[in-house]
Amino acid sequence: MTEAAAGECFIEARELTREYRRKVELIHAVHEVSFTIGRGEHVVLFGPSGSGKTTLLQLLAGLDLPTHGAVLLRGRDLASFSEKELSIWRSREVGFVFQDFGVIRSLSALDNVRLPLILSPDGEGGASARATLERLGLADRLHHFPQQLSRGEQQRVAIARALIHSPSLLLADEPTASLDSASSAEVVGIFEELRAERNLTVIVATHDSSWIERADRCLYLDKGRLTRAGAA
Amino acid sequence: MSNRKSRPFASLIAQARFHLRWAWQELLQHRARTAATLFGVALAVAIVVSVRGFFAGYEVALRKSIASLGFEVLVTAKGCPYEAATLVLAGGKIPMYMDESFVREIGSRPDVAALTRLFLQSHSSDEERRTYFVMGIEPSFLKMKPWVKFQRGQWFSSEHAAETILGYNAASALRMDLGQEMSLPNVADKVRVVGILDRTGAQDDGAVFLPLEFAQKASDKKNKLTGVGVKIRDVEDLPRFIEEVQELPNIQVVTLSQARDQLLKLVSATRNLTLAVGMLGVIVAVAMVFNTVFMSVIERLRELGILKAIGASAARLFLVVVLESLLLCVSGVLLGFLLALSLSRLTEATMRWLLPYVPTGSVLRLDWGTFGQILAAGCALGVIACLLPALRAARTRPALTMRLYD
Numbered sequence: 001m002t003e004a005a006a007g008e009c010f011i012e013a014r015e016l017t018r019e020y021r022r023k024v025e026l027i028h029a030v031h032e033v034s035f036t037i038g039r040g041e042h043v044v045l046f047g048p049s050g051s052g053k054t055t056l057l058q059l060l061a062g063l064d065l066p067t068h069g070a071v072l073l074r075g076r077d078l079a080s081f082s083e084k085e086l087s088i089w090r091s092r093e094v095g096f097v098f099q100d101f102g103v104i105r106s107l108s109a110l111d112n113v114r115l116p117l118i119l120s121p122d123g124e125g126g127a128s129a130r131a132t133l134e135r136l137g138l139a140d141r142l143h144h145f146p147q148q149l150s151r152g153e154q155q156r157v158a159i160a161r162a163l164i165h166s167p168s169l170l171l172a173d174e175p176t177a178s179l180d181s182a183s184s185a186e187v188v189g190i191f192e193e194l195r196a197e198r199n200l201t202v203i204v205a206t207h208d209s210s211w212i213e214r215a216d217r218c219l220y221l222d223k224g225r226l227t228r229a230g231a232a
Numbered sequence: 233m234s235n236r237k238s239r240p241f242a243s244l245i246a247q248a249r250f251h252l253r254w255a256w257q258e259l260l261q262h263r264a265r266t267a268a269t270l271f272g273v274a275l276a277v278a279i280v281v282s283v284r285g286f287f288a289g290y291e292v293a294l295r296k297s298i299a300s301l302g303f304e305v306l307v308t309a310k311g312c313p314y315e316a317a318t319l320v321l322a323g324g325k326i327p328m329y330m331d332e333s334f335v336r337e338i339g340s341r342p343d344v345a346a347l348t349r350l351f352l353q354s355h356s357s358d359e360e361r362r363t364y365f366v367m368g369i370e371p372s373f374l375k376m377k378p379w380v381k382f383q384r385g386q387w388f389s390s391e392h393a394a395e396t397i398l399g400y401n402a403a404s405a406l407r408m409d410l411g412q413e414m415s416l417p418n419v420a421d422k423v424r425v426v427g428i429l430d431r432t433g434a435q436d437d438g439a440v441f442l443p444l445e446f447a448q449k450a451s452d453k454k455n456k457l458t459g460v461g462v463k464i465r466d467v468e469d470l471p472r473f474i475e476e477v478q479e480l481p482n483i484q485v486v487t488l489s490q491a492r493d494q495l496l497k498l499v500s501a502t503r504n505l506t507l508a509v510g511m512l513g514v515i516v517a518v519a520m521v522f523n524t525v526f527m528s529v530i531e532r533l534r535e536l537g538i539l540k541a542i543g544a545s546a547a548r549l550f551l552v553v554v555l556e557s558l559l560l561c562v563s564g565v566l567l568g569f570l571l572a573l574s575l576s577r578l579t580e581a582t583m584r585w586l587l588p589y590v591p592t593g594s595v596l597r598l599d600w601g602t603f604g605q606i607l608a609a610g611c612a613l614g615v616i617a618c619l620l621p622a623l624r625a626a627r628t629r630p631a632l633t634m635r636l637y638d
Contacts, residue, residue: 058630061541063541083546087543087544087545087546087548088543090542090543091542091543094542094543095542096541096542098538098541102534102535102538105261106254106258106261107254111250111254115542116542118250118251119539119542119543119544119545119548121545161542165543
């Protein structure tokens, strides 16, 4: 599915810039990046470490604010959302998968997956946490704590957590960077299956080239700039 | 987007259970730190509960003891009012005696309904490590206390007889029964037990009663009294009675309300000191709770950032931290209350050692009201202790914390 084929513009980055000041040095983590992503598209943000992929992902999720430019969600600037509106949007429509899984160490696998439902102001909805974990092959690990799970299993718990509330947007930051090749292939396969099943908009920030061939489109980043964009 | 659907009650209960379990699991991540804080809170609560419970019970027991005396006024020889107050309730080695000649004068007053002559002594036995509260009494003593009944036995055969009547606890402690003979310190003759009183719940339970004249003679104080208990016909006559009797040479009048106030004044210094120790403990406990919760927040900044990323609001993160603090404080209060209950005998023994007079029986009162008040105070302090850490958690900026720890 290409940008044009995606039809409805779901999320748009418009001349997005994020600068940091480290002592006296000004760092351009993201510099004047513009693109649009349609509903149901699978886009890979590809680039080496330090190219600004994570910062861009955080800007798209409203976790950080741009220095200049805007992120438009169905035409509305995320900067105009109140803190509460952002929380509600993330709890209802965004699933997040982190590089180091981001599972909560004091909660079991089942409770980690239930967390977005608990945190949501709706308090319920979405799929069953147990069913989601079973679907991802963790039926016998429901009550295990993160430290009792392998890295691949922890990442599957994180994926289950990202999907439990049936989000429309799935953001993944280096989801396979901490995994061995077998677990990586497994996670890539899970993403592909889920996207096909749920018509999810998926944005993956990675430097793992195995993601590129599975994506609709790839945005190449280098030193915070969008150097190339096109079909994978 | 901000429209909030109404959530069914069951869902709220499920959420509350989830958060409680989560808070508990989080506290268990650092068992030693949590255990130390729990112990600190429990210790502070135990001290405050024990002191508060003891002195609340003390006042009630004191009122009951005074009411059980059966008279409103004690006329004694002039001396220290504190000594007189103690004399009223527990006897003592007080070298002040009044002459019996005043009894007729006081008894002839129209405002006096009844009176009873008293000869109170406390005799210590070093061998037995026991103090005997000995009362020389006459028949009018029991007439003034119609609620006091004999469990077995009867009144003395005469006012000179070497006989004794024992209070319920005294008989039990001395393991004496009717017909047995016993020795008393500083009393040459052995005395035979002729009566044992039923339990009264007052100071009479621990007393050894002797016929008045026998007690006077045994102490070589013939015609001397330590006091006269007086029942006034009309309470409105009391001020005039006090004023006129005080004018008699070397006589002082102690009303029972004065006795009570004097004793309460006497114990207030001990109460304030022990409460100050308890409050110091509470301040240390609050600091420990603050430290535990603050450390927990600082160690979990990345997790808190992740929670925000997956939809937790600032208010929710605030509540997560408050709940941890509350769980810590409520558990500490429960443990502290159990500690206070299990150490109640030790508390009573310590207070009896510290204070000049403690009514007989169990004084410490640990009731549901006290528990509720301490629990409410514990929760309030728990919230205060975690305010700063909770605000820190609520203000977590996910992008910054995630970048910081990546």
